[in-house]
Each structure stands twice: as C-alpha cells, then as structure tokens.
Amino acid sequence: MIDKQKFEELFNKRLIKNISEEQIDIVLSGQYGKALELLRDAEATGLFPALVGPPGVGKTILCRYFARLRAKENKNKNFNWLTMDESIKPSHFIGSFDPAITLKKGFVLEAFNPGPLLRAMLEGGTFLANEINRATEYSQNTLLEPLEEASISIPHLGRIKADKDFFFISAMNPEELSGTHRLSEALKDRIKVWIKLSYPDKATELDIIRINLPEHFVIEESELELIYSIINETRKNKIDIEIPASIRAGIAIAKLLARRKTLEKRGELKDKMSIHEYLSQVTQNVLLGSIKPKPGTKVENIIDSIVHKTLGV
Ligand SMILES: Nc1ncnc2c1ncn2[C@@H]1O[C@H](COP(=O)(O)OP(=O)(O)OP(=O)(O)O)[C@@H](O)[C@H]1O
Ligand SMILES: [Mg+2]
DSSP: OOOHHHHHHHHHHHOOOOGGGSOOOOOOSTHHHHHHHHHHHHHHHTOOEEEEOSTTSSHHHHHHHHHHHHHHHTTSOOEEEEEOOTTOOHHHHHEEEOHHHHHHHOSOGGGEEEOHHHHHHHHTOEEEEETGGGSOHHHHHHTHHHHHHSEEEETTTEEEEOOTTOEEEEEEOOTTSTTOOOOOHHHHHHOOEEEEOOSOOHHHHHHHHHHTSOTTOOOOHHHHHHHHHHHHHHHHOTTTEEEOOOHHHHHHHHHHHHHHHHHHHTTOOSSOOOHHHHHHHHHHHHHTTTOEEOTTOOHHHHHHHHHHHHHOO
C-alpha cells in the first residue's frame, strides 16, 4: 500500500494547477481552425456554444485548447469539465454538503463542497458539459439557469451570480446515435451557437496522426496513406456500420506500426511479415472494438472485407 506522505508527494507533483501549463498538441487546419474561431466569436458576444459530433472527432481537445487560450489571456482562469450520463445529478456539478460537517454545524457554507460548474462560475473559468444530451431532463433543467442568467441557486445557501468571464460549452454526439437522450427543447433554445465537427478531411487527419505519434516513432507517407484508407473505408460503409472508426483508431494503428518499424531497425523482429500483412493483423486488433456494427452484422466480417479491399490481404 502507498503511504500517505508518498501519496501526497506524488499527487502534488502531478497536480495540474493551471490549464495554461498543460501541453496540448493540436492540429488547427480544416474544420478545427474554423471551430476555434467560432468559439472565440461566441465568447466575445457572450453566447454559449455547443460542439456536436460523433465520438473521437476532437471535441474535447478543442475545448481544452480553447480553455487554455482563455486561461492564458485571463490570467489563470480554470477549466472544469464533467461527462454526463443518466446517473449524473445536479449535485455532481453544483456541489453538495459534507454529511459529517452538516450534522455538526447545519447547512452552512463551510460544509459545502463546490462542484465543477459552481467553481467555474465563481472563478470565471470555462465549464465543459460533455455528453450533455445523455443527462436526464432533471439534470438538464438545472443547467437552464446558468445558461440563461449566468446564475445558479444553491439549496440552503442562496443564489450566486457568475463571474463575468464564466463560459459554458456543451459537447454532444449527434442525437441520432443511440444511447443518448434528446436535448430538452428549453436547453436547446438557450444554446445559441452550434458548431458541428465531423471526421476531418484527409490532410488534416494525417496531420493529427503525425502529431500524436511520439517523436522517435517514424512512419512513411505511403504507410500513413494506407492507414487512412482503412479508417476511411469504415466511414464509407454506412450499410453495415453504425459508428465507424474514429481518429483514435488511426492513431492506434499508426503507433503499433511505428513500434514495429523501430523493432525492425534494431533487428529485434520475431517474424517475417510484410508491412501489409502486419497492418492487416493490427487492423483487426484495433478495429474490433473501434467500430460499432449495425444489428445483425458481424464486426469480424466487416473488418475482413475492409482489410481485403484496402490491403489486398
Ligand atoms: N485537431 C486535433 N489535433 C490533434 N489531435 C486531435 C485533434 N482532433 C482529435 N485529436 C485526437 O483524437 C483523439 C480524440 O479526440 P477527442 O478526445 O478530443 O474527441 P471527442 O470528440 O471528445 O471524443 P468523444 O466523443 O469520444 O469524447 C484524441 O487522441 C485527440 O488527441
Ligand atoms: Mg470527448
């Protein structure tokens, strides 16, 4: 077991005290530059925006990057975020009373642990409500006041007005994907700027894969092209595939291939597979859990046909 002192030491060493210290490697070509501009426009006009797009298109990284820009400009304003689902209650984002202190002293400020939304409102930070359309209507309704009035009522304590720099971003997968509640009409009406992100264009996606590879990992253009064609094939097949491979899948395949090439250079390979054969194998390993087939379709069959089409194996 880790002792208390060691734990505190490690915790403080790893604590991100300020988002402006965080290193974020982001590609801002294509849709990302435009989306960032829209976020800045929304900020400048006091309109709260939403990012809408399928899993893994870069909603979170864009928000983090934007929050970091703001933090740098506003001198250390923070970034708080929460991923919502049906089990999220308003107390998870507003905060709650510590039972032990409340028992002794009652519902006093001292007993209250602020949640990420309240903290962002107090500090003038950026709050990201990730997967906001997965929250229940009850939780969504609690967000109406912060969105409309930039204020929030805390039970027993009163109502607070947010700092003028408070900024609320929603992110969600498109409603037609299963597993999401609809966004309530009332909430929808309060989000005034809708920013759609989809799978990036080829040049941008290749840049994203490159930027996500560790420096010592090198792969050739022709190999990157192959990886892109595999990933893109999953996005073209709308008959069998409900959710295609995201950017994450391409990054994963590229990392595995790059590692193999490093081993090859060092003469440490244990087999004689060609690049195409190896790619075919890791494509299976990565795509198995990275694509969601339509009901009644076997994911293995889809992968086989993609591998055959793109790699000829
Ligand atoms: N523009 C970009 N520049 C650099 N990396 C990116 C970019 N867009 C996406 N990525 C990378 O792709 C992966 C997925 O991005 P991210 O987590 O932001 O997606 P998301 O839309 O929030 O996904 P989810 O809906 O699953 O939460 C991450 O590894 C991220 O680093
Ligand atoms: Mg995300």
